[in-house]
Amino acid sequence: MERRGRHLRGPLALGTVAAVASGLLLAGCGSSSAGSDPNRRQTITFWDNNGGPDRTPLWKGLIANFEAANPKITVKYVGIPAASVQQKYDTAVTGGGTPDVAGATTSYLGGLIAQKALVPLDDRVSQAGMTGKLVTSFADSVRKVSADGKLYEVPTSGNLDVLWYRTDLFQKAGLKPPASWDDFFTDVPRLTEAAKNQYGFTIRGGSGAIFQLLTEMYSYSGITSFFDSSGKSTINDPRNVELISKIAALYKKDTPTADVNNDFVKMVAQFDGGSIAIMHHNLGSASNNVKALGAAKVAAVPLPVAANGVHTVVPNPVDGLVIFSASKHKDAAWRFIQFVTQKSANSTWNQKVGQIPANTEVSGESWLQSQQPVRDALKVIQDSGTVSVQAPFYLPEFSAITKTEMGPLFQKVLLGTLSAQRFADTFAAKMTQAQAKYVKRVGG
Amino acid sequence: MTQPRIKRPRLKRSTLTQARNRPEVLIPLALYLLFTLVPFYWMLVFAFRPTGSTTILPTRPTLEHFRTVWTGLGFGVFFRNSLLVGLATLLVVSVFALSGGYALARYAFAGRKIFMLALLCTQFIPGAMMLIPLFEVFRHLRLINNLWALVLAETTFQLPLALILMSGFIRNIPIDLEEAAWVDGCSRLRGFLAVVLPLLRPALVAVGSFAFIGSWNNFLFALMFMSEQSKFTIPVGLSYTLGEFGVDFGALAAGGVVAAVPVVLVFAVVQRYLVTGLSAGAVKG
Numbered sequence: 001m002e003r004r005g006r007h008l009r010g011p012l013a014l015g016t017v018a019a020v021a022s023g024l025l026l027a028g029c030g031s032s033s034a035g036s037d038p039n040r041r042q043t044i045t046f047w048d049n050n051g052g053p054d055r056t057p058l059w060k061g062l063i064a065n066f067e068a069a070n071p072k073i074t075v076k077y078v079g080i081p082a083a084s085v086q087q088k089y090d091t092a093v094t095g096g097g098t099p100d101v102a103g104a105t106t107s108y109l110g111g112l113i114a115q116k117a118l119v120p121l122d123d124r125v126s127q128a129g130m131t132g133k134l135v136t137s138f139a140d141s142v143r144k145v146s147a148d149g150k151l152y153e154v155p156t157s158g159n160l161d162v163l164w165y166r167t168d169l170f171q172k173a174g175l176k177p178p179a180s181w182d183d184f185f186t187d188v189p190r191l192t193e194a195a196k197n198q199y200g201f202t203i204r205g206g207s208g209a210i211f212q213l214l215t216e217m218y219s220y221s222g223i224t225s226f227f228d229s230s231g232k233s234t235i236n237d238p239r240n241v242e243l244i245s246k247i248a249a250l251y252k253k254d255t256p257t258a259d260v261n262n263d264f265v266k267m268v269a270q271f272d273g274g275s276i277a278i279m280h281h282n283l284g285s286a287s288n289n290v291k292a293l294g295a296a297k298v299a300a301v302p303l304p305v306a307a308n309g310v311h312t313v314v315p316n317p318v319d320g321l322v323i324f325s326a327s328k329h330k331d332a333a334w335r336f337i338q339f340v341t342q343k344s345a346n347s348t349w350n351q352k353v354g355q356i357p358a359n360t361e362v363s364g365e366s367w368l369q370s371q372q373p374v375r376d377a378l379k380v381i382q383d384s385g386t387v388s389v390q391a392p393f394y395l396p397e398f399s400a401i402t403k404t405e406m407g408p409l410f411q412k413v414l415l416g417t418l419s420a421q422r423f424a425d426t427f428a429a430k431m432t433q434a435q436a437k438y439v440k441r442v443g444g
Numbered sequence: 445m446t447q448p449r450i451k452r453p454r455l456k457r458s459t460l461t462q463a464r465n466r467p468e469v470l471i472p473l474a475l476y477l478l479f480t481l482v483p484f485y486w487m488l489v490f491a492f493r494p495t496g497s498t499t500i501l502p503t504r505p506t507l508e509h510f511r512t513v514w515t516g517l518g519f520g521v522f523f524r525n526s527l528l529v530g531l532a533t534l535l536v537v538s539v540f541a542l543s544g545g546y547a548l549a550r551y552a553f554a555g556r557k558i559f560m561l562a563l564l565c566t567q568f569i570p571g572a573m574m575l576i577p578l579f580e581v582f583r584h585l586r587l588i589n590n591l592w593a594l595v596l597a598e599t600t601f602q603l604p605l606a607l608i609l610m611s612g613f614i615r616n617i618p619i620d621l622e623e624a625a626w627v628d629g630c631s632r633l634r635g636f637l638a639v640v641l642p643l644l645r646p647a648l649v650a651v652g653s654f655a656f657i658g659s660w661n662n663f664l665f666a667l668m669f670m671s672e673q674s675k676f677t678i679p680v681g682l683s684y685t686l687g688e689f690g691v692d693f694g695a696l697a698a699g700g701v702v703a704a705v706p707v708v709l710v711f712a713v714v715q716r717y718l719v720t721g722l723s724a725g726a727v728k729g
Contacts, residue, residue, distance in 0.1 A: 045671070052684040053516050053695055078673050081683035084663075091668050095579035097588055099671070159689075265691050273498070284689020291496055 042332045043074045047088075049103035049319075051079020054287070058352050066339045073332045086111070093117040098324040101333035104153055107317035110145045110394045113152050118322050120150035124334050130154070130341070137381055137388045138358050141318045144390050147442040152322060154337050156346060157355035159316035160377040161215045162300040164271060164279045164289055169198075177301045181220050184278070184304060185246055191277035192254040200254040202276045203247060205414050207263035210402040212280060213410060214391065215303065215314040217243050222306025224387045226431070231439060233431035236424035239306075244413065244420035251414045260414050282316050283373055286354040300373035302380045312387045313380060320358065350374070356381060397434040405430065487704075490697030509698035513681070517695070519702055521674055522681040527706070529591055529666075529677060530659045533598040537606050537655035538648055540599070545610025546636065550619070560611075563604040571601060571664050582669055593669040594677070598659040606651045613647035614640065649717035657707055678703045 048059050056079050063075045078099065080088050086108040092098045093115050104112065112118050125131055138155040146152055163184070165177055173191055178184040188200035204212045214235075221239035228234055251259060256270060264281060271279040272292035279285075280303070289298045305311045321337045323330055339345060343361040350357040351367045356378050362368070363382070368375050380386055392398055406427050412418035491509055492502040513519045548556065578597055579588070587593040617640055625635035663679035670676055682703060685696040711718070 047671075050688045052687045053512050053692055054687065054690075056684075057516070076672070078671055079684060081667070081680065081686065082688035083683060083686050084667055088667055091575055091579055092671070094576055096583055097579075097671060264689075265686075268690065269693075282689065288690040 041072050041074065042329050043076055044101060044327075044329045044332045044336060045076045045078060045099040046336065047099045047102035048077065048079045049085045049105065050082040052082070055079075055353065058349060062340050062345055062349065065345070066336055069339065070332075070335060073335065075336060089117075090115075096326070098326050100327040100329050101321060101323050101336055103156075103319065104322045105317035105319050106141050106145050106153070106393050107399070109142070109153055109322070110396070112322070113146045114396070117324055117326075118152045119325050119327075119330065120148075120152055121154055121323065121334075121337075122151045125151060125154065128338055130338075133360050135356070135358050135360055135381060137315060138318045138320075140388065141315050141390060142320065145394050147394065153318070153320040154322075154341050155318045155320040155358035156341055157319040157350055157353065157358055158381065159282045159284060159319070159355055160302065160313065160380065161212065161219075161280060161282050161316065162302055162373055162377060163304075164281060164285065164298060164300045164373075166274075166277050166293070166297055167299050168297045169277045177299070178278075178304055179301075180304045181243075181307065185250075188250060188254045188278065197275050199256055199276055201250055201278045201280075202262065202267050202270050203251055203255050203259040203414065204262045204264065204267050204280070205251075205260040205411055206266070207403070207407070209262075209410050210406045211314075211391070213244070213247070214402075216247065216280065218312050218314050218389045219303040220306055222308040222310035222312050224310065224312055224389055226389065226392055227435055231432065231435050233428035233435065235431055236421070236428035241420050241424045244424060248413050248416075248420060260411050283354055283356070283377060286371075286373055300376070302376055310387060311380070311383070311385055312389050314389045314391055315381075317393070318358070319355070392431070392435065392438075395431075395434045395438050397430070397437075401427075401430045401434065484704075487697045487700050490693050491701045493694070495694055509694035510702070512692070512695045513685075513699045513702060517681055517684055517699070518673065519678070519681050519699060522676055522678045523702065525591060525666075525675060526660055526677040526679075529594045529598070530656045530706075532592075532595045533602065533659040534652045534656045536595060536599045537602050538652050540603055541606035541610040541651050542641075542644070542648070544603075544607045545614050546640070548607060548611035549614035560608065563608055566601075566604040571662075574600075575664065575668055578665075579668060587669075589670055589672055589675055591670075591675060594659070594662070594665055597665045597669065598655070598662060602655050602658050606655065609651055610644075610647055613644060617643050646717040649714045653710055653714050653718060656710060660703075660707060 046059075046063070048055060056077075059077055059079075063077055067074060089098075089102070089104075089108070089112060093112065098117060109118075125134075134155055135158060138158045139151060142151055142153045142155060143149050163178060169191055170177065170187075173187075175187050175190065176183075178187055191200035192198065203209075217235070217240040220243040221237055223234050223237055223239065226234060234240070256275070258266070258270075262270070264285070267279060268281060268285045268288055270276050271281075271285075272288055274293065283300070286300075303313070321340065323333045323337070327333055340349070341359060343359055346357050346359040347362040347365050347367070350362065351365075351371070354371065354374060356374060357363070357365075357368075363378060368378065395401075406423075409418060409423050409426060413420055413423045489500065489502050492505040492507075493499065494504060494506045494508065497504070548560065578593075578600075582588050582590075582593040582596075587596070621639045621643075622632075622635045625639045626632070630638060661679060662677075663683065666677040666680050667683075670680075678699075682696065682699045685692045685699060
């Protein structure tokens with residue numbers, strides 16, 4: 001018995017040592033609290049809403065510049081993975097433990113405002129003389145998210161849906177980039193050679209499909225609002241339904257069969273793999289596209305103008321910075337926001353990430369001329385003839401309707417088991433109901 | 445009269461050995477192995493292939509993606525954190541599973557069956573549901589941003605299954621062995637340490653492996669309970685490569701290799717104990 005007992009002495013001893021060592025190390029990693037005396041050195045915590053290998057080094061560079069210019073303020077950077085950022089923010093708001101300043105987009109800003117987690121920044125923006133320096137449509141997008149119409153986020157970057165296309169394949173087919181939706185629907189079959197595994201277009205049928213479909217629908221129809229004056233959704237307008245039918249008709253004929261499950265990752269991977277001639281995505285995939293295909297083989301054009309001549313654009317969520325209500329260093333947090341949204345920092349940032357700068361002073365920068373997709377997108381945004389059709393991100397149900405409820409139904413449309421009309425009617429009914437509830441709640 | 449010769453029966457090869465050499469067994473197994481290994485192969489190709497390359501063989505292997513994740517994303521720190529949390533969880537779960545499992549196996553007390561049922565029921569509670577309550581608890585204990593929060597949360601979720609497995613295994617060891625030790629003058633604890641514990645090695649390996657690997661792979665708690673870059677673990681680091689607008693497949697694959705190596709090593713070392721441990725403990729009520 002004694003002999004058998006010895007068998008485990010070695011492992012047990014090792015285990016004990018490991019436990020003690022782990023305990024000491026874990027305890028050593030405990031948190032420390034910082035003081036909040038304004039006369040002393042202040043430390044603010046900044047959560048980056050899209051941490052990763054591309055953006056983290058850029059933020060760290062900007063933070064270093066800010067700390068050099070503001071020696072009494074230290075910024076603690078925390079990168080949050082983009083896929084889980086909303087859950088992280090909601091948990092921090094509910095449980096306590098929000099940062100001082102953070103990145104956020106208008107897609108989940110409404111939820112944070114509703115929880116009273118953020119402070120309005122209108123007065124600070126106005127006092128800093130920044131009001132006229134923010135791209136109007138971006139600031140409008142932010143204001144429309146909140147029921148009180150206040151600015152809870154200072155925009156840093158905007159994004160726009162574009163048609164990415166293969167210049168070499170267009171040249172080979174003797175085609176010009178699509179200037180109208182008619183061009184688009186004529187070009188796609190001509191660019192398809194299914195036998196060679198080459199397709200004219202790729203549809204986003206999986207995660208994120210609905211928002212992308214909405215941008216196509218309103219660009220095609222030229223309808224300028226998601227709701228009519230009586231609060232009824234315009235989603236099932238005959239022109240929108242026509243676009244859905246036309247897109248669904250491309251499926252499997254001029255697109256890969258796997259498109260029904262495409263999220264943006266698979267869609268971009270297919271395009272970058274070289275088997276697709278046109279892809280509808282936003283400016284965000286620029287670096288991936290150029291890296292994979294080479295700058296000479298890929299370009300982008302904004303979504304075409306509607307047949308009625310109205311250039312409508314459904315803006316993508318606007319990226320920016322917010323200050324949390326629980327922050328004890330709001331002034332320091334504001335100084336940080338001011339620093340990174342000023343011309344030089346905003347220019348550097350957007351040049352590196354390939355997004356549309358939110359500071360109007362950046363529009364004259366030379367780098368914009370060499371980045372064709374961003375330059376054209378900015379032109380569309382700033383064009384007085386462009387009508388911005390704001391997606392109702394302010395509706396608490398918007399995310400669930402577009403992501404959970406309508407996604408599977410759109411897949412049914414692609415597979416031919418649901419008509420475009422029934423899909424649009426169901427979608428419109430849900431949006432109308434959500435809008436009515438919202439209007440009733442805010443007393444509009 | 446000659447003694448009748450008794451023919452010695454030929455030793456038959458076991459059914460298992462025969463089965464091993466039959467193509468109808470080998471071919472499906474080989475196909476299954478291929479099916480299992482293809483994703484790993486792709487992970488290695490992406491990890492070692494230069495950015496922009498589309499070859500299916502990493503003919504010009506590069507370590508650029510490993511540099512990106514190790515130094516650029518800080519996987520060195522994440523790796524250390526994951527290792528510390530994994531080892532601490534392993535030890536805490538093993539100690540509590542041993543003591544609790546022994547009590548459940550050897551003592552008859554009122555409500556034991558209900559307690560076992562309750563342990564089983566805890567397996568149906570998703571981690572996300574407990575997020576806010578645990579966050580509140582850890583905040584009051586000042587454990588937010590402390591790796592001990594992860595150890596405690598992991599232990600909370602892994603201990604019930606560990607207790608069930610361990611009690612099943614202990615019940616399988618005849619009490620007579622312990623009684624013999626008591627007759628020889630051992631105390632209950634001494635008897636347990638000298639007689640039962642050495643026989644529990646497969647069970648300890650099974651329970652410990654599950655605790656370590658479960659902790660190693662957990663993303664949700666690490667992201668939610670930690671709010672400092674230096675406290676995140678490997679799964680959080682991996683999710684950095686999945687951006688809002690693009691995915692760095694090379695970095696994702698390299699990070700995947702870094703994350704998979706300890707798990708593969710753990711399984712390589714313990715796999716011979718693991719099957720015994722699981723089969724012995726799992727079927728006992």
